[in-house]
Structures are given as C-alpha cells and as structure tokens.
Amino acid sequence: MESRSLVNFSGHQYLRQRLVLSILTGKNVRIDKIRSQDKDPGLRDYEVSLLRLLEKVTNGSVIEISVTGTAVLLKPGVVSGGPIIHDCPLSRSIGYFLEPLIMIAPFSKKPFQLTLRGITTDENDLSVDLIRTVTLPHLQLFGISDGLELRIKRRGAPPEGGGEVQFLCPIVKEVKTLNFVDPGKIKRIRGIAHAVRVNPQFSNRMIDASRSVLNRFIPDIYLYSDVYKGDESGKSPGYALSLLAESTTSAIHCSEAVSTPGETPEDIALLATRALLSEIRHGGCVDRKHQSLVLLMMVLGSEDIGQCRMEEPSVRTIQFLRDIKIFFGSVFNITPIDPTDSSNTELLYSCLGTGYVNVNRSLA
Amino acid sequence: MEDEGARLLDLLQAHGQQFLNSFDLSQPPRKKQRLEDSPEEPENKDFEEWRGFSNATVSTYPSEENNDDDTPYEYDDGFTASSSTKMPDVVVFSDSRQRPSEQFSKAQKKAFMATKLTSITETDGAPHRDEDDTQNDHEDTSNAQNDALLHRLVHTKLLSGSLNPALNLTHAQRDKALSGRVLELAGKTKLGKGEVAIRAAERNKASKRVREGLLRKKDEREKQQLEEAKNLGNYHPTLKKLFDTSSGSSDRQRRVRGLGMGVGRFSGGTLKLSKQEINSVTGRGVHGAARHGHNTSRGRR
Numbered sequence: 001m002e003s004r005s006l007v008n009f010s011g012h013q014y015l016r017q018r019l020v021l022s023i024l025t026g027k028n029v030r031i032d033k034i035r036s037q038d039k040d041p042g043l044r045d046y047e048v049s050l051l052r053l054l055e056k057v058t059n060g061s062v063i064e065i066s067v068t069g070t071a072v073l074l075k076p077g078v079v080s081g082g083p084i085i086h087d088c089p090l091s092r093s094i095g096y097f098l099e100p101l102i103m104i105a106p107f108s109k110k111p112f113q114l115t116l117r118g119i120t121t122d123e124n125d126l127s128v129d130l131i132r133t134v135t136l137p138h139l140q141l142f143g144i145s146d147g148l149e150l151r152i153k154r155r156g157a158p159p160e161g162g163g164e165v166q167f168l169c170p171i172v173k174e175v176k177t178l179n180f181v182d183p184g185k186i187k188r189i190r191g192i193a194h195a196v197r198v199n200p201q202f203s204n205r206m207i208d209a210s211r212s213v214l215n216r217f218i219p220d221i222y223l224y225s226d227v228y229k230g231d232e233s234g235k236s237p238g239y240a241l242s243l244l245a246e247s248t249t250s251a252i253h254c255s256e257a258v259s260t261p262g263e264t265p266e267d268i269a270l271l272a273t274r275a276l277l278s279e280i281r282h283g284g285c286v287d288r289k290h291q292s293l294v295l296l297m298m299v300l301g302s303e304d305i306g307q308c309r310m311e312e313p314s315v316r317t318i319q320f321l322r323d324i325k326i327f328f329g330s331v332f333n334i335t336p337i338d339p340t341d342s343s344n345t346e347l348l349y350s351c352l353g354t355g356y357v358n359v360n361r362s363l364a
Numbered sequence: 365m366e367d368e369g370a371r372l373l374d375l376l377q378a379h380g381q382q383f384l385n386s387f388d389l390s391q392p393p394r395k396k397q398r399l400e401d402s403p404e405e406p407e408n409k410d411f412e413e414w415r416g417f418s419n420a421t422v423s424t425y426p427s428e429e430n431n432d433d434d435t436p437y438e439y440d441d442g443f444t445a446s447s448s449t450k451m452p453d454v455v456v457f458s459d460s461r462q463r464p465s466e467q468f469s470k471a472q473k474k475a476f477m478a479t480k481l482t483s484i485t486e487t488d489g490a491p492h493r494d495e496d497d498t499q500n501d502h503e504d505t506s507n508a509q510n511d512a513l514l515h516r517l518v519h520t521k522l523l524s525g526s527l528n529p530a531l532n533l534t535h536a537q538r539d540k541a542l543s544g545r546v547l548e549l550a551g552k553t554k555l556g557k558g559e560v561a562i563r564a565a566e567r568n569k570a571s572k573r574v575r576e577g578l579l580r581k582k583d584e585r586e587k588q589q590l591e592e593a594k595n596l597g598n599y600h601p602t603l604k605k606l607f608d609t610s611s612g613s614s615d616r617q618r619r620v621r622g623l624g625m626g627v628g629r630f631s632g633g634t635l636k637l638s639k640q641e642i643n644s645v646t647g648r649g650v651h652g653a654a655r656h657g658h659n660t661s662r663g664r665r
Contacts, residue, residue, distance in 0.1 A: 136481050151479040190476055224473055 042069025088118030157238025
C-alpha cells in the first residue's frame, strides 16, 4: 500500500541530484536504462557505493537494484545523521560523495559527523579544499553556520588515495530566504597550493606562477601552501592549486587545477588562474559549480520570493531545474538583469520557496 | 711630500685598474655554457630566482639577476689579457612576490585554513599588528589596571574587615585580625588562617606551662564543639576536616614511602636510577649543558 508517488527517470546522468531530491521530498524514485547500451552495463562501483552511503545516512530507506544493475528503485527514509564512517572507492573522489550529502545534511535528525576516506583531490569533482572554502560558505548564506566544519585529516591523490576528511554539519529547522542581487567587486583572492609526495618546491612554483598573472589586478592576494607530511600525505604523488576570489558582497568565484603526468607546476597554476579570471568575467553572485546547491536551497526556503543573480545555467543546472519542477512543483522565473544591454549575460533567478521544514530533527 | 703622496696614489690607482681589467667582465662563455646544459638546470637551481613572465626572455628557463641579454656575444679568444672594457648592462626588474603580505598574514592564514566556517569568512579590516606588540600592549595595560585595582581595594575593603563596629572588637583583637589579614594577602598563609597563625606564634612566646594549658583548653573546646554538632545533627563524616582538632593531620599526606635508599627508586626488586642521579654520584656532567632541556623555572627571576 504505497501512498507515496513514484517518479521515473532513465539514464545514469544526474543520478545524484535525483536521489537527493527523492530523499528531500520523500517520493520514491525509479531510475532505469542505466548504461543499458554500454559495454559495461549497469551501475558503476562508485554509484553503488553512493547508494550504500545514502542508506547509512538515512533510516528506513529501501534500495532495490535489478539483477543486471541497470535499474534502481529508492524508497527514501528519514535522514538520521550522527557519526558515520564510509570508505569511498578509488574511482571517484570524495567530492563526488560529499556534494549530495551537503544538500541533505542540514535536514537530518542528528547533526552529521561524517568521516569519508578516499581520494581528496581529483579533476572530475570539487576538491575538498574548494568544498571547505567555497561550498560551505554558500551554506552560510542560508543561515547554516554554527558548527559547520570540514576537517581535512589526510590528503590522498589518485590513484592510490589514502585521504580522510571529516564533515560536521548542524541541523536547522528551516532555511532562510536568499536575496543576493549585488555581485560587488572582487576585493581579495585567496588560494591553496598543496603538493603531496613530490618536491615541496612545487607548491612554491605554482604560487609564483599564479602571482605573476594576478598581481596586476588587486593587491590583496594571498596564496597559502598547505604542507602535509608523512602519513598524512596519502599514498600517491600529486599537486594542485585551488583559487577563490571573494567580492565586497561576499560572492565567491573559484577554480582549481590538478596535476597530470607530464605537466609542469607552472602550467597547472596558469590553467587555474585563467579559469578563475574567466569565472570572474562571467560574473554573477554564484559561480557555475554551485548553482545547483544555491537553487535547491532557494526552493527549500520559507514561503517568500527568493532572488539570486547568476550567470547562464550550465547543462546540469538546466536539468536540475526540470527535476525540481517534477519533485517540488516549483518553477523559477529567470529574467535577464539588463534587457537593454545585450553583452551582459547575467540572469536573475527568482522563485517562491516551498517552506520546507526539517521535521526529522530531534527536539532535545 | 705632497707629490710623493700623489704619486703613490696614482700608482695604487693604476694597480687597481690593471687588476680589474684582467677580469673578463662581460662573461659570455659562461652564459653560452649555461644555455647548453639548462634542461637540467631548473631542477637543481634554487627556485627563488624564477621571476615569472615579467622577465620576458626568449627562453623560459630561469635566468640570473644581472643577465645582460642585450649585449651580443663577443668573441673571446682567450689569449688577450683584457678582452673587453665594456661594463655589463645592469637590468633591474621588480620582484613579483610581495614580501610584506607574508609577514602580516600569519593570523590570517590560520583563520583561512581553519576548519570552522566562522573564522574563514570573518573579514579582516585593519592591518594586523605584530603579535609581540599586541602582547606587550596587553601586558602594559593590564599591569596598570592591576595597580589601580590594588590601590582601590587596599584602601577600601581588603584590610578593613576588623573595623566593623558591630563586632565590638577590643584593640588587641582588632590588632591580631589586621596582622592576620596582612599575612593572608602576602600569601604566607592560606585564606582564613591568618589570625590562627598569629595566635599560634604568640602562644609559643609563653612559658611551657601556659602553652600546654592553652593547648589543652583548645582541645577540650574543640571536642565540645564536635559533640554539640553531632547532637544537633550538623555533623557528617565528610566534614571531618572542619572539626579537626590537630593541624598535624594535613601533613600525613607527605609521608615518605618506600625504603628511601638516598638515590633512585626501589620497586619490584630493582633500584631505578636516572641519568642525573648517576651523574650526581659520579660527579660528572654538571658543567656541560647542565639543564638538558629541563629545569625551565630557572628563567628570569
């Protein structure tokens, strides 16, 4: 006797955001035709690991995977939280697993104390540095701040990994409405350069190369070199540079570049720096990587009009907006900021919040 | 005399000039050599020298400070004593690294790399002063504040407990109360036990009979109080210290345990000696680095 509705999707893309929306709304979701035409059909190991992690994090959820692995049914339970430890596979980095959890962590029963082990820095997903310095401050815009922490205990570069992070998130009753329309001007640039199991001068070289480009813009630039030694530096060599630019209205733009075999640190640093500059040129109050998170939190806000000024949505964001309409029924009103000025591609996103209240939280 | 001095000076000048001219100051052959084996150079050289793209040379390899790229390579046959008298072109370029920012950002770095979100997003407005300066400032203000507070307290509350007229104290009692209070403030006795110490000292001045009599009377009085407390129901075994008749019981904690062999600890059938004890017995190692990282209390006195 299932009184909850069932939503059907097909394809392996956008899997994480669909699972998150299902957990938040409580609707069952069925995803089929997962890589059915592929040489390796069905779910990959990291997707199965993600489902297992969601099962650990929630209480009472039922996950059914078909025999061939090409279809999965999720009947979501209640997000319980508490102390959880999970070993992530070495095929994707910790950022892949942490992003959907950040979306559901504020609405759990008990505050999250999540320990994830695996690869911390990868070129496919956000590295833990950027999550700590950019993604979590975006949560602060919505009133989730007290007790929000990400501790990087160890670093782990691909392919061997060996990293460990601990994520602590408080629970909130409801999320504040966002009204963020002024991007401001960039006032400072910060960066983290780290190198594990290679010559420690690599991080200095990256910092010098990056500074050579950024120095002419603003004076307040500081690039830190994060040093991890011995056991805490993981099992494989690697280095990366993460940059973020903060504006006067605390809008953050970020970029990063990860080492690949055969590239010099100077090249990596220039890649990251130019990516940051192009992100800043696109403008907006939120950068492309965090559009989904901000739009979701706007939908979950109180029953009031929330507004945010961002640049054009990426492909993933467009699909996310469609999925939000399916799950929540909310529609976004997207208008250009300046209709007369055709060179300005920024858009104003506004929506009516659904007034989502965290009913799971234990009232101690 | 004077032209003798001038002649000697000229000699010295010529000697020096000759010495300088014997060196090849434009150094082209070394530069040629460096360009040849520069693929290995970047790995070995100190990377402090790489100045970024502001030093636009043809090659991307790190170049040294006084590199004169403008002068063409002059043929040096190695036979002539002074091949060129041309002075090297000095190219001065600005360092791409900002040094002041490294110093003031130590606290900012801690705040940025912190795990708690609130410290990352805190905006830092005023330029950060040096840590030592702020500490000294805090010390100075707190010392002055402490002095003022002490002055105020001494003249109002600390010593005037005995001046309360409601207690009807005689002059002798007031005197002993004040001395006791001074002892407490000076830290010679525990709080509340100042007057007790004064009276005990005075008791010792009396003759033997008087002294013993006073002590006996004190014991009797205390036994009486203990009985009264038990009768009234005010007593509990945990309050034993309060009704303690003799003050010698507090010293029982310090009783020496064990065999006390003089040096070392004897336990489990073995005598355990530390390096310091061995050295003290053999009389060695006293003068050379006598502290060995311990005894940190011997700092400033």
